[in-house]
Amino acid sequence: MRYTKNPAVDLPDFLYAKYYKIIQKSYLAIKEHLNLKTMSKRFLFALLPLAISLVVFSSCGHKMSGDDPLPTVYTPSIIIGSDNQIMYAFDPMTGNKHWEMQVNAPVVSSPVLFNGVLYVTTESGTIYKLDNKTGAIKSHFSLTGPLMGTPIGNGNYIYYGTGGNAFKAIDKNVDTTVWTFNTPIPVTLSPTISNNMVIFACGDTVYSLNKNNGSVIWEYYPTTPLGPVVFSSTPRVSATGVFVGADDGNMYVLDLATGNLKWTFNSGARISDAPAVYGGNLIFGNDIGKLFCVDTLSHSQRWVVTAAQRFVSSPWAINNLVFAGSYDNNVYAYHVIDGSIKWKCPTGDIISSSPLMYKNRLFIASFDKNLYSIDTANGNVIWKENINGAIRCSPMVDELDGNVFYSNATGYN
Numbered sequence: 001m002r003y004t005k006n007p008a009v010d011l012p013d014f015l016y017a018k019y020y021k022i023i024q025k026s027y028l029a030i031k032e033h034l035n036l037k038t039m040s041k042r043f044l045f046a047l048l049p050l051a052i053s054l055v056v057f058s059s060c061g062h063k064m065s066g067d068d069p070l071p072t073v074y075t076p077s078i079i080i081g082s083d084n085q086i087m088y089a090f091d092p093m094t095g096n097k098h099w100e101m102q103v104n105a106p107v108v109s110s111p112v113l114f115n116g117v118l119y120v121t122t123e124s125g126t127i128y129k130l131d132n133k134t135g136a137i138k139s140h141f142s143l144t145g146p147l148m149g150t151p152i153g154n155g156n157y158i159y160y161g162t163g164g165n166a167f168k169a170i171d172k173n174v175d176t177t178v179w180t181f182n183t184p185i186p187v188t189l190s191p192t193i194s195n196n197m198v199i200f201a202c203g204d205t206v207y208s209l210n211k212n213n214g215s216v217i218w219e220y221y222p223t224t225p226l227g228p229v230v231f232s233s234t235p236r237v238s239a240t241g242v243f244v245g246a247d248d249g250n251m252y253v254l255d256l257a258t259g260n261l262k263w264t265f266n267s268g269a270r271i272s273d274a275p276a277v278y279g280g281n282l283i284f285g286n287d288i289g290k291l292f293c294v295d296t297l298s299h300s301q302r303w304v305v306t307a308a309q310r311f312v313s314s315p316w317a318i319n320n321l322v323f324a325g326s327y328d329n330n331v332y333a334y335h336v337i338d339g340s341i342k343w344k345c346p347t348g349d350i351i352s353s354s355p356l357m358y359k360n361r362l363f364i365a366s367f368d369k370n371l372y373s374i375d376t377a378n379g380n381v382i383w384k385e386n387i388n389g390a391i392r393c394s395p396m397v398d399e400l401d402g403n404v405f406y407s408n409a410t411g412y413n
Contacts, residue, residue: 074098074133076399078356078363079118080371081107084389087120087128088371089135092358092397095373095383099135103128108392109190113404114153115172121147125163127170132398141175143168149190149234150393152198154211159198161187167200167207169214179214181207190234190274194256201231201244206252208259218259224248233284234274234314240296243282245271251284251294263299267292272310273324273354278317281336285311291324291332293339303339307332313364314354314394316407321376325351325364331372333362333379343379347372354394354407365391 077089077098083106089098105124112119117138118130123146129138145163152159157169157178163186169178183202191200198211208217222229226248233245241262242254247270253262267286275284281302282294287310293302309327316323321342322334327350333342348368355364361382362374367390373382394407 074400076397077132078358078371078395078397079111079132080365080387080391080395081111081120081393082365082369082387082389082391083107084387085122086387086389087111087130087135088385088387090371090385092361092363092373095385097385101128101130101135101137106389106392108148109150110394110406111396112151112153112158112406113396113398114158117172118398119151119153119158121151121160123147127151127160127175129175133400139175145186148186148188149200152191152193154193154198157211159191159193159211161189161191161200161202163188167191167198167202167209167214169198169211181209181214181216183207189231192235192237194237197256199235199237199242201233201235204228204230206231206235206242206244206254206259220252220254220259220261222246222252222261232270232272236275236277238277238296240277243275243277243284245273245275245284245286247271249286251275251282265292265294265299265301269310272312273314276315276317276322278322278336281317283315283317283322283336285313285315285324285326287312289326289328291315291322291334291339293322293336305332305334305339305341309350312352314407316355316357316362318357319376323355323357323362323364323376325353325355325366327351329366329368331355331362331364331374331379333376345372345374345379345381349390352392356395356397356405356407358397358405363395363397365393365395367391371395 078092079089081087087101103122105122109121118132120128126142128140143162149161158172161167165183167181171178185203187202189201191198197208199208206220230247232247235242235244245251249267249269250264269286269288271286273285280296282296285291289307289310292304307326307328313325320336322336325331329347331345347366350367353365355362360376362376365371369386370384372384397405
């Protein structure tokens with residue numbers, strides 16, 4: 001259809017062509033209701049665009065755009081649980097909450113990310129598999145007895161010590177037990193893995209098992225004039241051996257391949273925290289508030305510092321600094337060279353959670369129910385979030401790209 005555009009109607013050409021009939025009807029309607037003899041055409045055509053606009057846009061359909069909705073953007077999370085039976089994920093930079101998820105019992109072991117699935121264990125013996133982005137429960141199953149130590153994943157298996165006097169390997173794909181190693185008492189400490197070995201302490205024995213079938217590679221059972229020794233810390237493995245603390249005050253250093261005793265260092269009191277091994281230094285605390293730095297070659301003490309209460313929180317060593325929390329409610333930063341204090345940061349209650357460093361911030365939890373983000377340069381609190389439950393486990397950071405950051409020790413030591 002041919003049309004002639006009226007210059008008084010300021011519409012784009014494509015709209016003018018498309019809605020020619022509507023424009024024509026609008027003009028006639030206005031002409032019918034207005035007396036052109038008493039009203040100038042110039043004024044009439046000034047009103048015409050408004051009328052046409054109302055007609056055109058009222059004739060448009062109300063269909064939604066066919067474009068796909070924008071995808072949800074997920075960012076890194078720091079994840080932690082507590083005695084209030086809820087798992088939380090926060091933005092590590094701002095402290096804003098990403099999600100929370102209810103579980104069925106207190107959480108004392110640290111969460112673990114394994115093959116894109118977040119594993120959470122509870123004191124009731126339940127294992128939850130959560131979506132690491134949203135916290136949604138994918139599945140859950142139960143083992144016998146409470147789960148106090150943090151599990152560890154490797155290959156197709158995830159390994160747990162249980163309160164049912166057993167250590168187990170679970171197939172992550174079908175959630176069934178692959179093998180079980182029976183122990184004389186409950187396993188409350190966290191395991192570690194090195195090569196084909198899964199290593200853990202239980203009662204008076206350190207065990208090294210074949211991670212594929214659970215067969216014994218070696219066992220270490222110390223003999224002392226005072227009787228049996230009870231191991232009280234999660235083992236730590238390095239190139240120089242296996243380090244594990246005990247209730248007799250000794251740090252035992254074992255040969256990784258054979259389990260034979262290499263040397264010991266006596267701290268004078270029970271050792272409850274897993275040690276840090278950093279730059280030839282063995283760093284650990286004890287139950288009378290002493291934090292030691294020991295040379296791993298000479299086996300001699302380099303320095304010792306004293307806090308007002310015991311160290312249960314396992315230390316974190318990085319950038320020539322050592323970070324540790326104490327039962328005296330404080331978080332400490334010490335220089336690794338001489339043990340001099342750089343800063344201390346007070347919290348509102350005792351600290352058994354182990355620290356984690358991420359992007360120049362130290363994350364640690366307290367029994368005052370807060371998760372703290374602390375500036376590692378000066379000890380100032382950047383943010384803290386109250387999660388309404390005493391916190392015994394340690395945090396982890398998930399960057400959602402495969403990079404995961406854990407504290408030095410995970411689990412209830």
